[in-house]
Amino acid sequence: MNSETEVAPAVASILAAARERSADGHDRVSVAARSIPDAIERAAADGRVPVIAEVKPTSPTADGTRDDDPVDLAEAMVDGGAAAISVLTEPSHFGGSPEALTRVREAVDVPVLRKDFLLREDQLDVVEADLVLLIARFVDDLGGLVTAARDRGFQPLVEVHDRAELETAIEAGADVIGVNNRDLAKLEVDLGTFESVSAHVPDGVTLIAESGISTPADVRRMREAGADALLVGSAIMDHDAEGDVTENTRRLTRVAATEETDTETQT
Numbered sequence: 001m002n003s004e005t006e007v008a009p010a011v012a013s014i015l016a017a018a019r020e021r022s023a024d025g026h027d028r029v030s031v032a033a034r035s036i037p038d039a040i041e042r043a044a045a046d047g048r049v050p051v052i053a054e055v056k057p058t059s060p061t062a063d064g065t066r067d068d069d070p071v072d073l074a075e076a077m078v079d080g081g082a083a084a085i086s087v088l089t090e091p092s093h094f095g096g097s098p099e100a101l102t103r104v105r106e107a108v109d110v111p112v113l114r115k116d117f118l119l120r121e122d123q124l125d126v127v128e129a130d131l132v133l134l135i136a137r138f139v140d141d142l143g144g145l146v147t148a149a150r151d152r153g154f155q156p157l158v159e160v161h162d163r164a165e166l167e168t169a170i171e172a173g174a175d176v177i178g179v180n181n182r183d184l185a186k187l188e189v190d191l192g193t194f195e196s197v198s199a200h201v202p203d204g205v206t207l208i209a210e211s212g213i214s215t216p217a218d219v220r221r222m223r224e225a226g227a228d229a230l231l232v233g234s235a236i237m238d239h240d241a242e243g244d245v246t247e248n249t250r251r252l253t254r255v256a257a258t259e260e261t262d263t264e265t266q267t
């Protein structure tokens with residue numbers, strides 16, 4: 001793992017907490033996962049932009065906290081056309097929990113991603129999910145953790161931020177890759193990150209653009225750069241205004257390929 005001097009203080013704190021979290025007392029998970037490529041295909045066939053909408057109560061960069069029931073939020077996101085749901089399970093910096101994920105997965109029929117900072121194999125056994133996030137930068141033995149996740153039935157979503165991490169992800173056997181536009185060293189977001197990495201992703205990989213996507217123009221930009229799906233948290237959660245989550249999701253799932261034919265304002 002890279003030195004914590006190369007990450008923002010909030011991320012160093014997240015990692016320190018993650019290192020302390022153990023899965024003692026949990027049995028080994030075995031999950032029959034809902035397929036993310038199938039969910040993406042279903043959304044596209046239905047004319048929706050494939051969006052993985054994130055239940056993210058708060059975060060180090062959020063302007064507040066939403067205390068809504070995670071199940072209500074997830075159902076509202078699916079009503080807005082979300083192809084899949086991401087649920088934060090990190091408790092101390094994002095207000096998430098494994099229990100929230102379990103309740104959400106029971107309530108919706110789309111794939112559910114466990115969004116956390118997983119560093120070790122035992123941490124995979126905390127809760128069932130369809131996908132688990134593995135952040136290439138923070139995992140020492142990425143190939144080992146990808147295999148351990150698959151052995152349990154999870155689909156690993158490997159997150160990268162640059163071309164070197166993309167190579168590491170490919171060598172580790174990743175076939176679902178997310179490019180995070182948020183730089184975890186500065187917590188700044190730049191959609192150009194996805195554009196600079198996506199051109200180098202091999203065919204056959206399910207490619208997800210993560211973070212900083214908030215407008216129809218952002219959606220179009222990421223799709224034009226090759227994103228099969230978009231992971232969106234803050235713009236849907238709308239932490240400060242606590243806006244309508246269904247409408248916030250619909251605004252992004254209804255974006256057409258060209259501005260002229262946009263259906264985003266239709267209900």
Ligand SMILES: O=C(O)c1ccccc1NCC(=O)[C@H](O)[C@H](O)COP(=O)(O)O
Nearest residue numbers: 059060061210211212213232233234235
């Ligand atoms: O979102 C944060 O503030 C954050 C801070 C430190 C580490 C990670 C962080 N976010 C994790 C994520 O990857 C996002 O929740 C996800 O990609 C959605 O991003 P956004 O749409 O920008 O909320």
